[in-house]
Structure formats: C-alpha cells, structure tokens
Amino acid sequence: xxxxxxxxxxxxxxxxxxxxxxxxxxxxxxxxxxxxxxxxxxxxxxxxxxxxxxxxxxxxxxxxxxxxxxxxxxxxxxxxxxxxxxxxxxxxxxxxxxxxxxxxxxxxxxxxxxxxxxxxxxxxxxxxxxxxxxxxxxxxxxxxxxxxxxxxxxxxxxxxxxxxxxxxxxxxxxx
Numbered sequence: 001x002x003x004x005x006x007x008x009x010x011x012x013x014x015x016x017x018x019x020x021x022x023x024x025x026x027x028x029x030x031x032x033x034x035x036x037x038x039x040x041x042x043x044x045x046x047x048x049x050x051x052x053x054x055x056x057x058x059x060x061x062x063x064x065x066x067x068x069x070x071x072x073x074x075x076x077x078x079x080x081x082x083x084x085x086x087x088x089x090x091x092x093x094x095x096x097x098x099x100x101x102x103x104x105x106x107x108x109x110x111x112x113x114x115x116x117x118x119x120x121x122x123x124x125x126x127x128x129x130x131x132x133x134x135x136x137x138x139x140x141x142x143x144x145x146x147x148x149x150x151x152x153x154x155x156x157x158x159x160x161x162x163x164x165x166x167x168x169x170x171x172x173x174x175x
Contacts, residue, residue: 001026007035015039015074036114043072043118043162044085046097046126051146051174053167054095054126056138060159067159068144068152070120070166071137085121093141094132097123105169109161118162122170146171 007021017037024030046054055068071092075084082101090096101121108117132141144152149171158164 005030010034034113036116038114038116040075040081040084041072041116041118041162042075042081042084042088043070043120043166044089044097044101044122045070045120045166045170046089046095046123047146047170047174048125048143050143052143053146053149053170054089054093055142055144055163056092057140057142058138063159065159067157067163068167069138069158069160069163072118072162075119081119082121085119089126090129090132091134092132092137093126094128094130095126095141096129097121098125098127099123104166107162107165120162120166122166146174 003024005022005024007019009017009019011018015038019035019037021033021035022030023033056071057066058069059066071089073084073088073091075081079087085101086097101123104120104122106117106119110116146167149158149167152158153164153168158167
C-alpha cells in the first residue's frame with residue numbers, strides 16, 4: 001500500500017491546492033508525488049415524464065471540446081451537497097428540481113491526481129423558473145431523450161466522466 005508521509009502546498013487559490021507529497025511505496029522506496037486538493041462538486045439534473053434528461057450543451061476551452069453536461073459547481077462553505085446541486089441546476093439551466101433531489105452517485109473523476117469528489121443528484125421533473133442566471137455556462141439547455149444516451153456517449157457527445165456515468169445510470173434506471 002502506498003503511504004502518504006506528509007505533504008506541503010506549492011500553490012493555492014480559492015478552488016484548489018497543488019500539494020507535493022512524500023510517498024512511501026510498498027517496497028520502502030520514496031517518491032515525490034504532486035496532487036490536487038479540491039472542494040467538493042455538486043451536480044443536478046432532472047428526468048421528465050417523457051423520459052428526457054435536462055442537459056447543457058457547452059464548450060470546454062481547456063480541451064477545446066463541445067459536449068452535453070449536467071449542471072455542476074463547487075459546494076460553497078456551509079452549504080449542503082443537495083442545496084449546492086439544486087442551486088447549480090437553477091443558476092445554469094433556469095429549471096428548479098421538482099421536489100427533493102435524490103442522490104444518484106458520487107465519482108472521483110481523477111483519483112490518481114486529485115481528491116475531487118463529484119456528487120450527482122437528480123429529481124423526477126423540474127419547474128421552469130426563467131432564463132438561467134449563468135447563461136454563459138452553456139450555449140443551450142435542452143431536454144434530451146434518455147434512450148439516446150448510449151449513442152451520445154459512444155459518439156463522444158458526452159465527454160465529461162461525471163456526466164457520462166450519471167447518464168448511463170439514469171438510462172439503466174429508466175429503461
């Protein structure tokens with residue numbers, strides 16, 4: 001088992017810390033290992049009575065790619081995961097979850113480099129509240145048929161691992 005014998009921060013900002021860890025390998029050797037410490041992320045979507053899921057079509061400049069994603073954001077200090085998920089869904093889509101959000105899954109998108117945990121929630125239905133406050137997050141917001149999810153993932157139209165995992169699970173649950 002790898003053992004973290006201690007780490008020091010080499011860079012920090014409000015969203016992440018880059019640390020350098022002294023790691024002991026099972027054979028006793030040591031290595032320096034960089035890691036990223038991040039705040040939790042909450043995601044939320046809804047599935048409507050027609051079997052469609054609420055998604056964002058957005059561009060990610062880092063990878064220069066377009067794809068479908070679930071509304072997501074960092075959990076603020078003192079905020080519950082569920083409250084953060086509902087807030088992000090409303091801010092990014094203009095839709096508010098109908099009733100209580102349900103936890104779908106938690107994923108670690110890059111656990112060889114980061115301690116990030118993404119907590120995905122969903123609701124049965126949503127209520128349209130108006131144009132999204134954070135409309136710059138996506139070029140459009142649409143209800144996409146869950147039956148199309150496997151093909152969208154296979155075609156590379158769902159690139160974010162957290163969204164792909166969540167959509168595949170919702171697809172299985174609703175078919």
